[in-house]
Amino acid sequence: MTEKMVSKMVEENTLFAVRNLSNHYDGEPLLQNVSFTLEEGEILCLLGPSGSGKTTLLRVLAGLEPLESGSIIFKGRDLRDVPPHLRKIGMMFQEYALFPHKTVRQNIAFGLEMQKMPAREQEKKIAVMLELVGLTGFGDRTIDQLSGGERQRVALARSLAPEPQLLLLDEPLGSLDRTLRDRLTGEIRTILKKLGVTAIFVTHDQAEAFSVADKVAVLHDGILHQFDSPERLYRFPASNVVARFLGFENLVKGVLDDGGRFHGPFGYLDTVIPPDENHIQSRPVTLLLRPEGARLADTAAPSEALPQISGVVIASRFLGGAYRLTVDANGELLTFYLPIDPVPPMPEEPVRLCLNPASLVLLTDES
Numbered sequence: 054m055t056e057k058m059v060s061k062m063v064e065e066n067t068l069f070a071v072r073n074l075s076n077h078y079d080g081e082p083l084l085q086n087v088s089f090t091l092e093e094g095e096i097l098c099l100l101g102p103s104g105s106g107k108t109t110l111l112r113v114l115a116g117l118e119p120l121e122s123g124s125i126i127f128k129g130r131d132l133r134d135v136p137p138h139l140r141k142i143g144m145m146f147q148e149y150a151l152f153p154h155k156t157v158r159q160n161i162a163f164g165l166e167m168q169k170m171p172a173r174e175q176e177k178k179i180a181v182m183l184e185l186v187g188l189t190g191f192g193d194r195t196i197d198q199l200s201g202g203e204r205q206r207v208a209l210a211r212s213l214a215p216e217p218q219l220l221l222l223d224e225p226l227g228s229l230d231r232t233l234r235d236r237l238t239g240e241i242r243t244i245l246k247k248l249g250v251t252a253i254f255v256t257h258d259q260a261e262a263f264s265v266a267d268k269v270a271v272l273h274d275g276i277l278h279q280f281d282s283p284e285r286l287y288r289f290p291a292s293n294v295v296a297r298f299l300g301f302e303n304l305v306k307g308v309l310d311d312g313g314r315f316h317g318p319f320g321y322l323d324t325v326i327p328p329d330e331n332h333i334q335s336r337p338v339t340l341l342l343r344p345e346g347a348r349l350a351d352t353a354a355p356s357e358a359l360p361q362i363s364g365v366v367i368a369s370r371f372l373g374g375a376y377r378l379t380v381d382a383n384g385e386l387l388t389f390y391l392p393i394d395p396v397p398p399m400p401e402e403p404v405r406l407c408l409n410p411a412s413l414v415l416l417t418d419e420s
Contacts, residue, residue, distance in 0.1 A: 067090045067091070067092060068091055068092055068093040068095075068127070068128060068218075068219070068251055069090065069091040069125075069126070069127055069128075069219060069251065070089075070090045070091075070124075070125075070126040071087060071088055071089050071090075071114070071123070071124075071125055071126075072088050072123055072124045072125075072126070073086045073087075073088055073122065073123040073124070074086070074087045074088070074110070074113065074120065074122070074123035074124070074125065075087070075121055075122045075123055076106075076109060076110075076113055076118065076119075076120070076121050076275075077121060082275050083106050083109045083275050084106045084109060084110055084113070084275045085275045085276050086123070086276075086277075087106075087110060087123070087272075087275075087276075087277045088123075088277065089268075089270055089277065089280045091251060091253070091268070092251075093249075093251055094246075094249045094250070094251055095251055095267045095268060096242065096245055096246075096251075096252045096253075096254060096265055096266050096267050096268075097252070097253045097254065097266060097267070097268045097269070097270060098253075098254045098255070098256055098261075098262035098265055098266035098268070098269045098270070099111070099253060099254070099255045099256070099270050099272055100256060100257070100259060100262045100269050100270065100271050100272070100298075101257060101271060101272035101273055101298070102257055102273065102298065103257060105272040105273050105274060105275065106272050106274070106275040107255045107256075107257075107272055108223055108224075108255060109275075110272070111144075111221050111223055111253065111255055113125075114142070114221060114253070115137055115140070115142055115144050115221055116132065116135065116136060116137035116140055116142075117137060120133055127140065127141075127142075127218075127219065128218070141217055141218045141219070142217055142218070142219045142220075142221060143164075143212045143213070143215060143217030143219070143220045143221065144212065144220075144221045144222075144223070145208050145209060145211075145212040145220065145221070145222045145223065145225050146208075146223050146225075150208070151196050151204060151207060151208060151211070152196070153195075153196045153197060155195075155196070156192065156193050156194060156195055156196075157183070157188065157191050157192050157193070157194050157195075157196070157199070157207050158179055158183075158192035158193065160196070160207055160211050161179050161182050161183070161207065161210050161211045161214050162175050162179060162214075163211060164211060164212075164214050164215035165178055165179075165214055165215060167215070168215055178214055179192065179214070180192075182210040182211075182213060182214050183210065185210065185213070185244055185247070185248075186206040186207070186209055186210045186244065187206060187240075188203065188206055188207065188210070191203070191207075201229050201233065202229060202233050202236075202237060205225060205226065205229065205237060208225070209225070209241065209244065213244070213248065213250065217250070218251065219250075219251050219252070219253070220245070220250050220251070220252040220253075221252070221253050221255075222241075222252060222253070222254045222255065223255045224255050224256055224257070225241070225254070226238065226241075226256075226261065227256075234258075234261065235260075235264075238260075238261050238264040238265050239264060241254075241265060242264065242265045254266065259298075259299055259300070262283065263283040263287070266283055267282070268280065268281065268282060268283075269281060269282070269283050269286050271286070271294075271295050271298060273294050273295075273298060278291060278292055278294050278295050279291040279292070279295050286299070287299065288343075288411075288414070289414055290341065290414065290416065291416075292416055293339055293416050296341050296414075296416060301341055301343065301344070302344070302387075302388050303341060303342035303343070303344060303387045303388060303389075304339055304340075304341055304416070305317045305318065305339065305340045305341075305342065305385055305387075306337060306338075306339055306340075307337070307338060307339075307340060308337055308338065309338055309415075315338070315340050315413075315415075317340065317385070318382070318383050318384055318385040319362050319363070319364070319382040319383045319385055320383070322340075322360040322362070322408070322413070338415055338416070339415070339416040340413060340414070340415060340416070341413070341414040341415075341416055342387060342389075342408065342412065342413060343412040343413075343414065344388055344389050344390050345389075345390050345412065346389075346408055346409040346411070346412020346413070347389040347390075347391060347406040347407065347408055347409075347412075348391065348392070348406065348407050348409075349391065349395065349397060349404070349405070349406065349407075350405040350406060350407045351405075359407040359408060359409065359410070360407070360408045360410065360413070361405060361406060361407050361408065362380075362382050362387075362405075362406055362408065363382065363403065363404070363405045363406075364380040364381050364382035364383065364387070364403070364404060364406075365380065365381045365401065365402070365403055365404070366378060366379070366380055366381075366397070366398050366399060366400050366401065366402050366403075366404050367379040367380065367381050367386065367400060368400055369397060369398075369399060369400055371393070372390075374393065375390040375391060375392060375393060376390070376391045376392075376393060376396070376397050377389075377390055378390075378391055378397055378404070380404055380406070389406065
């Protein structure tokens with residue numbers, strides 16, 4: 054198959070494409086050359102801290118903010134001059150924006166009325182939506198009779214009822230407590246997948262993003278730093294910025310020698326880390342040691358030639374399914390999660406750890 058044929062197949066499967074999108078406010082850049090594609094039925098999470106540009110990007114896609122430069126292509130059509138109500142894009146806001154004076158049924162009917170759907174068809178659609186979000190029998194309740202989670206379900210049903218070709222969700226779980234958020238993230242993904250809805254979901258919570266998304270786009274200071282599957286994002290963060298945002302703490306500065314070995318504060322890691330084209334031997338680099346990649350050296354299989362580090366335990370905390378160990382490795386404080394058996398050394402005791410080479414990741418910048 055030729056490269057041209059492959060490119061054509063990719064283009065045919067692409068529902069939504071953002072190319073070099075930029076936006077400014079008071080002369081300051083809010084979004085800088087953001088590009089990504091989305092296939093039909095995929096769920097994308099825009100992940101980033103507050104002020105990273107996530108909501109601005111969502112509003113530009115919906116047509117609620119102007120597009121200064123770049124393009125938004127939806128089903129092969131450029132949306133630049135298409136008004137919001139003609140884009141066939143649904144949007145669910147963090148505050149839900151439900152009508153407090155209307156019943157649940159009347160809230161869900163709002164978009165259907167805008168489409169001038171006949172009343173009988175509306176009732177059928179509302180019944181389907183109520184069942185889909187687990188609120189059968191709630192149609193005549195008022196909004197103030199609902200819990201936070203129930204309001205969230207009504208807002209989702211209202212957004213889905215008009216059958217948008219793309220659904221934008223702006224931190225829809227942000228106002229809920231952690232337990233309810235954890236439960237509803239899985240439910241939202243199940244509902245969207247059941248309907249085959251393509252969606253873009255904004256969040257600052259990585260656990261939420263990993264639970265919902267097929268793809269994750271990490272935004273920071275208006276720059277798209279990485280666009281990847283949740284698993285690849287966790288396994289191979291593209292930069293220090295991404296790694297820090299994901300909560301990784303073991304970011305160690307050092308150099309690569311001519312053989313590709315990493316030399317840091319705790320000496321050489323006796324393993325070869327293949328540098329890519331961004332890494333030059335003897336140039337300063339940053340190495341990520343993922344926290345789940347360590348085991349007590351005495352428990353590692355003798356046939357495994359694994360890199361090792363030694364140090365002193367500073368803190369040990371039992372978390373139920375693992376121990377969270379903080380180790381001082383020649384002045385470098387590192388955190389690892391170790392199995393509960395065997396019990397790791399206590400604070401102030403020496404420890405020697407084997408590292409899984411797959412948990413060592415070279416990062417591509419020093420920012």
